[in-house]
Every structure is written in C-alpha cells, then in structure tokens.
C-alpha cells in the first residue's frame with residue numbers, strides 16, 4: 054500500500070519527488086535540529102491519485118488523520134479546541150519551486166469559538182487573535198473557495214479609511230477587527246452561498262483538496278509550460294503548526310538569502326517586516342526593512358538567524374533562500390530552498406564557492422546556466438546627463454526600453470505582435486504572469502526586492518524596477534505621473550534594472566562588463582564576474598570533447614567568432630557572394646545564359662570577386678578549418694520579386710513606357726518560378742543542372758586558398774555540398790569538382806582538405822552508409838532536417854507551434870531544441886552508420902541547434918566532433934559542451 058503522508062522527521066532533502074521541494078527541505082531541517090514548527094507532508098502521489106479519482110482516496114484521509122493526531126500530541130493542542138486550539142498552515146509544495154503559483158492557507162483551525170481560545174493562549178491578546186481570524190477567512194475564502202480577493206481587500210481598505218488617513222492594517226483595534234470579521238463572513242456568504250465552515254476538520258479537508266486542485270490551475274500550468282516542468286509531477290501538501298510573526302513589535306517575519314541573489318556577493322540579503330504574518334513580505338503591503346536592520350531590532354534573533362544561514366549554506370553547499378518568523382523573540386525557520394539568482398550572480402557565486410572550497414570545479418561548472426549566459430553580455434543604460442523621473446529597487450538587472458502598458462493582457466497582446474513593452478503596475482500577482490513574460494521590462498510602484506514582480510523577473514531574466522513609490526498610477530486614464538511628468542500608455546520609457554532608475558524616452562545603452570572585458574578594457578577585467586567567467590570557461594574548455602565552430606560568412610563575422618573562442622567555421626554560406634551591385638549583372642547573365650560562352654563570361658566576372666571574399670575569410674580563420682557550403686538557395690532569390698516585376702511592367706505599359714527589358718526579365722522570372730522552391734531546384738541540384746556554377750565557386754575557393762598559403766598562411770578547407778539525397782549525387786559532384794580544385798591549387802599543398810556534405814534530408818540520413826563512402830565529413834543541417842522530417846515549414850509553423858507546445862504535441866519547439874526522438878534518431882542513424890562505413894568520417898552540426906545547450910548535450914551524447922553556431926552563441930556552446938561532459942559523469946555516478 055502506498056504511504057500517503059510523512060512526518061517532517063521521517064523525510065529528507067532527497068525525497069523531493071514524493072514530498073515536494075518544500076516538504077523535503079522542511080524534513081531535512083527538522084533532522085538537522087533547526088527550529089522548525091512540527092508538521093507532516095501529504096505526498097505528490099496522493100495528489101496524483103486525488104486528481105485521477107476526482108477526490109481524496111479514503112486511505113489518504115485516514116493516514117492524514119493519524120499524522121494530525123501525532124501533531125496534536127506533539128503540540129499538546131487539538132485542532133479546533135475552543136480553549137487552546139492548534140492552528141496549522143496548509144502549504145503547497147511541488148518538486149520544483151513555483152513561486153506564488155500555488156497557494157498557502159494560514160491560521161487554519163480558527164472559528165468563532167477557537168478565536169477566543171487563541172486570544173487566551175496568547176496572553177489575552179484579543180486584537181491579535183481576531184486579526185488572525187480575519188486573515189484566515191480572507192485566505193480561505195480566496196484560495197479555497199475562489200471568492201474574489203478584491204472583495205476582502207476593499208472591505209479592509211474601507212475599515213482603514215474609516216479610522217482616518219494613513220491608517221495601516223496594524224492600527225485596526227480588536228473592535229474594528231470584530232466588525233471586519235462580520236463583514237468578511239458576509240462576503241464569504243454572498244459569494245459561496247454558504248456559511249464560513251466552523252468545523253476545523255472540514256476546513257482542513259477543503260484546504261488540502263484546494264491545494265491539490267491548484268496543480269491544474271491556469272497559473273500553475275502556464276508557469277510549468279514556460280519553465281518546461283512536467284504536468285505529471287503533482288504537488289505535495291504540508292500541514293504545519295502555526296507560529297506568529299504578528300504578535301507585536303518583538304515579532305515579525307522575513308526572507309533571508311545567504312548571499313545577494315542579484316550581485317552574487319557574499320553578504321546577507323533579504324527583507325524583514327516587524328509585526329507581520331507570512332505573505333505580507335511578498336505582497337508588498339508595507340515597506341520592509343533590510344535584513345541587516347534586524348541586528349539592531351533584535352540582536353539575539355539576528356545572531357541565531359545568521360548561524361542557521363551559515364549552517365544551511367554549508368549543508369546545501371549553495372546559496373539558500375530562507376523564510377523565517379520571529380514570534381515573541383523566538384526564531385522559527387519555515388522554509389529553505391536553494392535560492393534563485395540572476396545570471397550575473399550565479400557566476401560570481403560559483404566562483405566564490407569554488408575559492409571557498411565549498412564546491413569542486415565540476416560542480417562549479419554545473420552551477421551556471423548556459424541558457425542564460427547571453428544575459429551577461431546584455432547592455433546597460435548610459436545615464437549620463439539623463440535625469441530619472443523615479444528610482445525604485447534594482448530588482449532584476451538589465452536595461453529595457455519599451456512602450457508603457459498597464460495590464461498583463463495588453464502586454465501579452467502587443468508582445469505577441471513583436472512590440473517592446475514595459476509592464477507598469479502597482480504590484481504584480483501570479484495572474485499577471487502571462488503579461489510579465491511578454492514584456493521587455495517590469496516596473497512596479499510598490500513591493501520589495503522579494504515581491505512577486507521581482508522574483509518572477511529575476512527567474513525569467515527580465516529587467517525590473519520595483520517599489521518605485523514616486524510613481525503614482527491612475528489606471529483609469531491609463532497614465533502615471535512621477536516628478537511632475539505624466540506618462541501615457543504607449544509612451545516610451547527606459548528602465549534600468551541595475552540601478553532602479555526610470556527614465557522617460559529611449560536612452561542609449563552601453564556594453565556589459567563582460568563585453569568590455571572581452572574587448573580588453575582594463576577596468577572591466579578587474580571585476581569578479583570577469584574572473585568568474587574566465588575561470589569557469591577555462592574549465593569547460595579543459596573538459597569538453599566537442600569542438601565549437603561558428604557559422605560565419607564574412608571576415609568580420611569570422612574574427613568576431615574567433616575572439617569568442619570559435620575553433621573554425623562550421624558553415625560559411627556563399628549566397629551573399631552573389632549579391633551586391635557589382636555582381637548583380639553577372640549573376641543575371643549566369644542565370645539566363647543561353648550559350649555556354651555567355652555563361653562562362655559571367656563566371657569569369659564572378660570568380661575573382663569571390664576569390665577575394667575567400668581570401669579574407671581564410672585569413673581571419675588562419676590555421677582553423679573552414680567549411681564552405683556551395684550555393685544552396687533557389688536561384689529566384691537572386692532575381693527581382695515576381696509580383697513586383699509584373700506590377701512594374703503593367704504600370705509601365707499603361708504609361709506607354711518602353712518596358713521591353715523588364716518584360717524579358719519577367720518572362721525569365723516566370724520560367725524559373727517554382728510552386729515549392731524550398732523543395733525545388735536548389736542545393737546540389739543546382740550543381741548538377743549548372744555544372745559551371747559549382748566549378749566557379751570551387752575555383753574561387755582554391756585559388757584563394759593557394760594565395761593565402763603562398764603568403765605563408767595555413768588555410769584548412771572543407772567543401773560542403775548541400776542538400777544531397779543520394780550517394781551518386783555527391784559522387785558525381787566530387788568527380789567534376791576535384792579536378793577543378795587540383796588545377797586551381799597548382800603546386801600548392803594544403804594541410805587540410807576535405808569534401809563532404811550536409812545531411813539535411815531524411816533520405817540522406819538513412820542511406821548515410823552509402824554516402825559516407827564518398828564523404829570525408831557530414832555536417833547535420835538540422836534546420837532543413839527538422840523541416841523535412843516533420844514536414845513543417847519553418848517560416849509558416851509560427852501560426853501553430855504555440856498550440857503544439859501547449860498541447861504537448863511536440864516536446865519543445867523542434868526548431869529551437871533538437872527533437873531527440875525523430876530528428877535526433879535520424880542523426881544517430883546517420884552518425885552510427887556513416888562511421889561504420891567510413892571510420893575516419895568527421896561529424897558536425899551547423900543548424901541553429903548548434904547553439905542550444907540541450908541540443909549541444911545531445912550532440913555530445915551521439916559523439917559528434919563539433920557543433921557550429923552563430924558567433925554570439927559560441928561561448929554558450931563551449932560552456933554547454935563542458936557541462937555535457939561533467940553532467941553526464943555526474944548522472945552516471947548517481
């Protein structure tokens with residue numbers, strides 16, 4: 054029989070699958086002897102069973118009942134006892150932390166009678182007891198029964214208004230609260246058609262069910278989709294004895310990070326709110342104190358907290374994010390997890406922890422996220438001379454420019470249209486998530502560094518400024534004012550998540566520290582993040598087996614890639630060598646030539662120009678391999694657009710102009726027209742139909758190589774023939790082209806010369822053995838391979854790929870991450886069978902996937918020799934290639 058519940062003392066941190074992250078860590082801390090209020094966890098399996106049956110399995114209720122009895126015994130109090138009640142929190146907690154996605158109910162067990170018992174229990178503090186009760190009705194109503202939260206909030210606001218201006222919720226006295234409780238119960242009745250439940254056992258049952266059901270709520274599903282978390286995990290429920298931070302000035306609640314999650318520095322960081330309970334810190338109800346200010350308020354509690362912070366960090370060997378509450382000067386720890394951090398901070402922390410010997414080099418390497426590395430190269434605002442209209446907290450780094458919108462829906466709508474927007478709100482809630490992730494930046498006027506807006510923004514890498522209280526929002530007329538300036542919806546603002554500044558208009562942005570350091574800036578090179586970058590990247594380079602090349606078409610791109618650590622060019626496209634004013638004429642002649650002489654003349658015009666292009670590229674990549682792809686796109690791409698031309702001719706004729714030349718051109722364009730050009734005359738097919746074309750390119754390549762070689766360079770040339778489907782296509786091309794290469798080289802010998810093909814058609818993949826007999830290398834063209842394997846046109850899939858991802862019809866967007874089961878399997882077949890036929894076959898990838906960390910890991914796994922990606926992703930690929938080695942080692946040793 055499945056066990057559906059565990060006491061905190063029965064679990065540990067490795068049981069996250071079953072107990073969820075929160076439960077597993079509560080258990081771990083309990084066993085470490087930290088001051089954790091006792092409780093128990095109902096498992097994720099219970100959740101799955103609940104959702105499957107549409108209700109609680111009877112054994113689960115029974116088990117939960119037994120654990121509750123044990124908790125009552127341990128606490129010496131009974132749930133619902135009118136004299137001395139036990140109160141509990143009911144807290145959700147899935148395997149992965151999903152901030153704010155699932156809801157917690159506090160103070161459960163209160164009813165009209167036990168509220169008096171709570172007052173007695175707490176030295177007759179009637180005000181406190183009633184405050185706890187009104188919070189409970191509010192939370193229970195909102196979370197468990199779906200009563201709109203605003204109904205309660207408005208009633209609370211009105212109660213405060215009645216007391217006079219500037220009243221805070223702590224200023225409401227016992228009588229005010231009694232009236233408010235009445236009001237709340239009325240709201241509850243009005244929205245649910247029922248009385249507020251007085252039986253604590255029923256309260257508990259309903260609350261547990263609500264947590265389980267929240268697993269399938271829209272917010273939770275949205276978050277999981279965005280963060281690629283499986284829908285089949287379920288959430289656990291933690292039932293825990295309550296402690297109270299709202300029992301006066303010697304009480305309070307807070308969040309503490311063992312290091313600064315924004316900068317990575319080793320300083321305690323966080324917020325503290327005196328005389329407050331749980332969610333108040335996150336909700337940004339009142340302005341919080343900085344955690345270090347607790348030292349003056351309550352030195353003993355602060356010292357103890359610092360001790361526990363140290364203990365936890367050493368135990369988890371990572372930065373910890375800790376929730377705590379102080380009740381009457383007694384410290385309680387309510388949660389720990391490995392803290393989320395910015396892309397910047399994770400590098401600094403990994404580097405520091407390595408230096409502190411807290412972790413080893415491989416662990417350090419796995420601590421940084423290759424998917425977020427690009428963020429570190431993000432630009433910043435250059436604020437010189439500009440005056441901010443407001444300053445808030447630097448909640449999430451990066452600079453963002455966009456038009457102002459005031460609702461999440463609007464942000465989502467415009468974001469989808471590709472517009473850059475800044476979402477401006479008083480504060481955000483989980484209901485705003487869809488709009489937040491569509492925005493370039495987030496600006497709030499309330500809330501601290503741990504408010505919902507800040508936590509989500511940091512997690513998603515979106516720049517954010519929070520708690521900019523100079524900003525006065527008036528949502529009704531879609532404007533805000535700050536420092537006397539009014540900003541309307543649609544106006545452009547710039548926010549700086551590094552400083553917290555907010556500016557009107559579009560400010561110039563400046564290079565990041567890493568980008569400057571890379572370019573040699575001495576000051577930037579002193580900064581810790583640069584040291585971290587250099588040292589961790591060096592480790593990645595040491596351990597990785599995959600080589601990393603870049604896709605680069607020009608000498609400039611080649612140089613840029615090389616500076617970023619590229620070890621060659623995996624794809625040099627030659628299309629651009631047919632463009633540009635001085636080439637257009639020759640290209641047209643070549644396409645339309647009616648005689649061989651005409652065609653040859655065109656090639657003679659193009660060859661020297663292209664030779665110079667190659668000289669530049671081979672020079673920039675001297676000593677490193679360069680894979681040149683012979684012309685791939687359909688020829689119509691080099692001609693005027695068919696429709697435009699037809700219109701031009703028609704208009705010209707109407708005016709009575711002489712349009713004979715355009716008419717002739719149009720006729721040829723019409724002749725070349727293809728219904729489906731991506732599957733038409735392109736790639737190797739061009740080489741077959743127009744033998745002179747590839748011969749001209751090969752001549753240009755090898756004359757260039759010969760020249761660079763004669764000048765003392767070391768060009769390493771790989772000629773790639775695209776879109777091959779059959780072995781004879783490649784064989785025939787080589788037979789025609791190799792003599793041209795030899796002739797162009799003359800007596801020059803190259804240190805490296807290979808002929809190969811791009812594997813980008815399923816037929817090529819499954820007949821790889823045969824093709825490999827004539828190829829020295831394969832390069833997987835995974836863009837086309839994905840298009841042809843799925844039959845998806847990359848240019849058209851935008852209309853439905855979102856729905857495909859949402860309904861999980863594809864594991865991820867296959868144009869971003871290699872579809873392992875389909876496209877990946879084709880790659881595996883081609884690699885294995887290709888190598889079996891030709892042991893010295895070299896293998897690489899040159900699709901967009903070459904810069905995607907998950908795809909890089911796959912390429913490592915199937916034994917490719919290199920990945921090739923855009924120059925800006927070279928560092929990402931180097932890192933991912935290193936992580937693939939140590940990550941694989943780690944998973945093998947587990």
Ligand code: ADP
Nearest residue numbers: 142144145153157293294295296331332376387
């Ligand atoms: P989340 O996952 O959103 O952080 P939590 O379950 O941690 O939700 O609870 C929300 C808030 O309530 C936190 O501030 C937490 O510290 C507080 N809280 C939860 N359980 C208790 C308890 N037993 N006593 C006092 N405060 C609690």
Ligand code: MG
Nearest residue numbers: 075376387388
């Ligand atoms: Mg929490």
Ligand code: MG
Nearest residue numbers: 775813834837
């Ligand atoms: Mg292709």
